[in-house]
Amino acid sequence: MPNPVISAKSLVKKFKDFEAVKGIDFEVEPGESFGLLGPNGAGKSTTMRMIGAVSNRTSGDLEILGMDPSVDGPKIRAQLGVVPQADNLDQELKVWENLYVYGRYFGIDKKIVKDRLEGLLDFAQLKDKRNEKIDDLSGGMKRRLTIARGLMNEPKIFLLDEPTTGLDPQARHILWDRLFRLREQGTTLVLTTHYMDEAEQLADRLIVVDKGQIMAEGSPAALIRQYSSREVAEVRFGSDSNRSAADALSGVGDRIEVLPDRILIYANNGEEILSEVHRRGLVPITSLVRRSSLEDVFLKLTGRSLID
Amino acid sequence: MSAIIPGLSSMYAGNAGSVISRGVRATKSTNFWIVISGFFEPVFYLLSMGIGLGALVGEVESSGKLVPYAAFIAPALLAVSGMNGAIYDSTMNVFFKLNYGKIYQTMLTTPLGPLDVALGEIFLALLRGGLYATGFLGVMQLFGLNLSWTAILAIPAVIIIAFGFASIGMGITSYMTRFQQLDLIQFFLLPMFLFSATFYPLSVYPEGVQVFIQALPLWHGVELIRALTLGTFSAGHLWHLLYFVVMIVVGLIFTSRRLKKLFQD
Numbered sequence: 143m144p145n146p147v148i149s150a151k152s153l154v155k156k157f158k159d160f161e162a163v164k165g166i167d168f169e170v171e172p173g174e175s176f177g178l179l180g181p182n183g184a185g186k187s188t189t190m191r192m193i194g195a196v197s198n199r200t201s202g203d204l205e206i207l208g209m210d211p212s213v214d215g216p217k218i219r220a221q222l223g224v225v226p227q228a229d230n231l232d233q234e235l236k237v238w239e240n241l242y243v244y245g246r247y248f249g250i251d252k253k254i255v256k257d258r259l260e261g262l263l264d265f266a267q268l269k270d271k272r273n274e275k276i277d278d279l280s281g282g283m284k285r286r287l288t289i290a291r292g293l294m295n296e297p298k299i300f301l302l303d304e305p306t307t308g309l310d311p312q313a314r315h316i317l318w319d320r321l322f323r324l325r326e327q328g329t330t331l332v333l334t335t336h337y338m339d340e341a342e343q344l345a346d347r348l349i350v351v352d353k354g355q356i357m358a359e360g361s362p363a364a365l366i367r368q369y370s371s372r373e374v375a376e377v378r379f380g381s382d383s384n385r386s387a388a389d390a391l392s393g394v395g396d397r398i399e400v401l402p403d404r405i406l407i408y409a410n411n412g413e414e415i416l417s418e419v420h421r422r423g424l425v426p427i428t429s430l431v432r433r434s435s436l437e438d439v440f441l442k443l444t445g446r447s448l449i450d
Numbered sequence: 451m452s453a454i455i456p457g458l459s460s461m462y463a464g465n466a467g468s469v470i471s472r473g474v475r476a477t478k479s480t481n482f483w484i485v486i487s488g489f490f491e492p493v494f495y496l497l498s499m500g501i502g503l504g505a506l507v508g509e510v511e512s513s514g515k516l517v518p519y520a521a522f523i524a525p526a527l528l529a530v531s532g533m534n535g536a537i538y539d540s541t542m543n544v545f546f547k548l549n550y551g552k553i554y555q556t557m558l559t560t561p562l563g564p565l566d567v568a569l570g571e572i573f574l575a576l577l578r579g580g581l582y583a584t585g586f587l588g589v590m591q592l593f594g595l596n597l598s599w600t601a602i603l604a605i606p607a608v609i610i611i612a613f614g615f616a617s618i619g620m621g622i623t624s625y626m627t628r629f630q631q632l633d634l635i636q637f638f639l640l641p642m643f644l645f646s647a648t649f650y651p652l653s654v655y656p657e658g659v660q661v662f663i664q665a666l667p668l669w670h671g672v673e674l675i676r677a678l679t680l681g682t683f684s685a686g687h688l689w690h691l692l693y694f695v696v697m698i699v700v701g702l703i704f705t706s707r708r709l710k711k712l713f714q715d
Contacts, residue, residue, distance in 0.1 A: 196559055196714045215460040215714070216561040224559040230552035234476035243475065246468040247560040295560075 145208065147172050147299055147330055148193060152202035155188050162188040164354035165202065170299075175331040177345030179338065179436060181446070185354040186334035187227060190303050193332065195219050207298060220248060223297030227304045229284045231276045237287060238263065238272040245294045258294060265320065266290035282313030289320060300324065302333040306340060318343050338436035350436075350443060357443040362436055369442045370434035371396050373412035377419060377426035378404045387424055394418050399441055408438070460714075461706055462565040469557065469570025477574075488538055489582050492527040493589055499649065500524055501593070512651065513682035521595040525604065525679040526648040529671035531586045532608035533615050533639075535579030540619035541635050544571060545626060548712075555713055564709035568702060572616045579612030580605065590679065598681025607678060607691075611671040614694040617701025624708040642668050667697060 146169040155163040163185040170176045178186045191197035192204060195211035195218040204211055206218045232240050241262055245255035263269045266286040271279065279287065285305070292300060305321065306314040321344055325331060335341050341348055342362045350357045350365070358365055375395070379387040381403060388400045395409035409415045412431030419426065440446070500520030507519040547553040557567050583605055590596050619635070626632060646668040652660055663669050674690040677683040 194559060198715065213460070216463045216563055219559060220561040222559075226555070226559070228552075230556045232472070232476070232553060232556065233551060235472075239475060243468070243472045244556070244560070246471065247465070247557055247562050249463070249465045249468065249561065 144172050146170055146205075147207055148176075148332070149205045150189075150193075150202065151204075153189070153192065153199055153204055154201045155185070155192060155197065156200040162354055163192075166349075166351070166354070166356050168349055168356065168359070170330065170332060172298075172330055173328045175325050175333075175344055175346045177341045177348035178332075178334040178351055179336070179341045179345075179348050179440070180334075180351035181336055181440075183353075184351045186351055187303055189351070190301055190332070190334055193299075194222060194224055194301055220295065221298045223292035223295065223300040225288050225292045225300075225302040225305055227307070229288050231284060231288060231291070233276045235276070236272070237268055237274050237276070237279070240276065240287060241291055241294055244291050248295045250295065255294070258296075262290040262293060265293070267316070280313070282309055282316060285309060285313070285317060286320065289317070293324075297329070299330045299332060302331065304334055304336070306335075306337065314340075338440070341436055348436075350440060352440075352444045352446075358439065365436065365439045366434045368439075370438040371408040372410050372434060373408075373415075373431055374434050374438060375407040375409065375412040375415040375419070375429065375431050376404050377407065377416075377424075377429045379424070379426055387426075390422055390424060391419065394422075397442075406438070406441070408434070458565075461563045461710065463561045463563050464566070465562055466566045466569040466573065469562065469567055470573050472553075473570065473574040488534060488578070489531070489585050491534065492531040492582075492586055495527050495530075496520065496524055496586075496589065496593075500527075500595075510651070512676065512680055515680060515682055517597065517680055518595075520593065521597055521680065522676070523649055524590045524593075524595040525676040526646075526672040528583060528586050528590065528604060528608060528679070529611055529668065529675045530643055530648065531582040532579040532612040533668060533671065535582040536575045536612035536616035537619050537635070537639065539575035539578050540572065540616040541623045541632055544620050544623045545629070545632060547571075548624060549627065554709060558709070558713040564706040564714065565702070567709055568617070568620060568705045571620060572613065572702075572705075575616035575619075576609050576612050579616070580609045583608035583612075596679050598679065600677075600681055600683050601679040603683075604675050604678045607674055608671075610691065610694050610698075611667075611674070614667060614697035614701065617698050617705055619701075621701060621705035621708050624705070624712060642666055646672055648672055667693065670694065 148170040150166060150168050152165045152167060153163055154165050178189060180186050188197065192199050192211065193206060195206065195215040198212050207221055209218050211218050232243065235243060238259060241259040242255055245258065263272055266289065268283060268287060271283065276284065306317050309317065321331065331344065333344060345362060347361050349359045358369065360368065384400055384405055388398060388405050391398060391407065395407040395415050397408040399406040407415050416429055416431065500523050504519035509516045510519055510522050512522055554567055558564065587601065587604060646663060646666055652663060655663065670690040670693045674687055677687045
């Protein structure tokens, strides 16, 4: 087995009295696409900052590419690609200059930077926008440029913090396509997200994080198999009647979750469940059957939804 | 293992040059006229106070030498122009980059360390201070206010003064989170500008006040530059330089620690 590119043991980060990361362990293999899934405030970004060698751990061990980030911060950062949660493109510079100047921060030779930026503009589908100002780009374009910028140093590990948050569905899909290509090329990806569909699309393996701790670990499919049923029937009776309807439904399916706006019934066959609901004389306002997702895994593990 | 103390390798990557070239590029595209405008402020002071008021005052004595009033205040204004160039850059510009542009945040996710960023940004401030100083020295030459060849040494001296102000100024700015707080800097700088033996000799103050003024950085700058442009420089003026060397070292340590704390906690 190859050496892991990231290895964390009992990793802790405290801010004054607040413990953001409470002793987590994980490893990331080279070429793997590794996800951190969790709600806002779970400690994902804090963990990412520690991996990115811009935040010192409070205790525990952390090795990035065989180095200790609190000793070799600059050497580690030289081999990382970073896409932060909020776009922080340089607004005083044009599109191509953003790539150029960023490459120079890494001390990469001017000629090499100029060569690479052509390929990256192409990758980001921004060739015809090269002389535009940052302000004139759409949200999706800015995000693609930020991702292209992160690839300027041909990183060994690519860190993406909430890569598609705030984008419209079309822009998200374009972005996923770009990231998928990187994955195919063997780039090690580490990404955080609170979108289950994103985690399912992009991660080979993930950890589910909540309140600074790891709740579960595995591939998306394995996690769903382990913590949820194959299908879910979602029924709505209106916010006032959900509670009483749930009582009438006790014993139906493997497990029932009552959310403020709907009831989730977990079972192997969702259609059968719907028939059973009707047999019991209950008429939902709306109903649907879907496959279990990571959202359900999260709900099972924490009793809460991912997006509150 | 708990507290991990960062060594120099985590502070400095030896690539401040990339920070400087980014600054030059950004200035070329957006800030050019703002930079130019800063040059005129001391020129206006020289015209109104030195030439206008100077006609009433006549000659004053400095280090035992009688000189025209304009020649007395011009070196002080030169020191001020260096200070202003450095301060504008290390406060207004740095404030924007810290709080809105997120420029440093980006830089510090690359191999660059806080000291690279501090040095690069401060060098830009010096470049500006140096440009103002050179321009102003030219104006002084035009009005015949440089009384000695040593005046040419005022340019490197102003750059050292600017270095001192910029390195401290950037650190102080890092504590500010709102634009209004920048006014505090002006609130401190304006009286320092007016009272640091800029327009009259230090001897007009009672002794207690003199000691206070002598503790302030601008007074040292004014004395140093004045000695150079009037031709009264002696070994006794070297301690003014020492003052700025200390200010530079303290400022650099202070500022890079602040950047480290803000962005690489």
